[in-house]
Amino acid sequence: MQIKLGDFELIHSGVVITIDDNPITIKLPDEIEGDYTFIINFVTDNDNKDAVTKYTAIDKFTLQIDFKNFDGFMGGGNSSLITLGSLRNLPLYLNYRVFDLNNVGKTLMYNFYVGKEVENGN
Numbered sequence: 001m002q003i004k005l006g007d008f009e010l011i012h013s014g015v016v017i018t019i020d021d022n023p024i025t026i027k028l029p030d031e032i033e034g035d036y037t038f039i040i041n042f043v044t045d046n047d048n049k050d051a052v053t054k055y056t057a058i059d060k061f062t063l064q065i066d067f068k069n070f071d072g073f074m075g076g077g078n079s080s081l082i083t084l085g086s087l088r089n090l091p092l093y094l095n096y097r098v099f100d101l102n103n104v105g106k107t108l109m110y111n112f113y114v115g116k117e118v119e120n121g122n
Contacts, residue, residue, distance in 0.1 A: 036092070
């Protein structure tokens with residue numbers, strides 16, 4: 001199956017319901033550059049109540065994403081594609097939505113896209 005959205009191709013999509021406070025690990029296979037791993041955490045920051053998404057590069061192939069203070073969200077997420085780097089030499093992007101049922105767990109909906117290949121610097 002191939003899903004295209006304009007110049008973007010959806011390469012992986014999913015819905016994950018969290019279990020306790022366990023991190024979510026998503027690995028995108030890449031036989032050209034090396035597999036790309038995402039470690040996703042939901043964190044509560046009692047000092048700063050703002051909802052913030054923090055990105056931390058662990059190494060060249062691992063990105064940690066912390067969703068801080070996403071408690072009570074009923075459909076929060078990004079408003080434009082997030083550029084993550086590249087996958088199989090193509091630009092890699094993320095879209096996500098978070099839903100939270102108080103004291104039950106959070107639901108993460110995510111889409112990873114690649115853009116079309118850049119040729120001759122254009």
